[in-house]
Amino acid sequence: MRWFYSTRQYLTTAFRWQKGRQGTGYDKMLLLTASWPVRFDSYLIRYPEGAEIPPHTDPVAVGRHYRLNIVLKASHAGGEFVCATPLFATRRIKLFRPDACEHSVTRVVGGSRYVLSLGWVLKKSAA
Known part of the structure; x- marks a missing residue:
């Protein structure tokens, strides 16, 4: 996952639909990102009919990766x-550790699906 965006990179990519990195038909729109004081990102994710995400994890170099997905529109x-x-899950809210738990999205069969996705990385605490 790429966490650092320069102001120029942010202005050229934010609020524009881009193909998802899994290459399986979903689109993402960067809303906000920062690398300090806590690394985080936020995306609007669009899953048109036929889109899916295969099982995978999202490793980070240092720390613990958390992601909160809120389903705005279900298919x-x-x-x-x-x-x-998951750390917490309801029909529309999912909080999980994408670095530690394999996750996926089944193929969208009817209509489209929209998700607000917020992710952040916390440094590991000293033991």
Whole structure:
């Protein structure tokens, strides 16, 4: 995951639809990102009919990666988020560790799906 954006990079990529990095049909729009004091990003994710995300993890070099996904619009069928060990989950809200838990989204079959996704990395505490 790329966390650091210069002001110029941010202005040229924010609020524009881009293809998702999994290459499986979803689109993402960067809303806000920062690298200090806590590294975070926020995206609007659009899953048109036929889009899906295969099982994967999102490793980070240092720290613990957290992600909060809020389903703004569910598809008529499919488009289900799959994660064996979420930290918190309801029908529309998913909080999980994408670096520690394999996760995926099933194929969207009916309509489209929109998700607000907020991610952040916390440094590991000294033991």
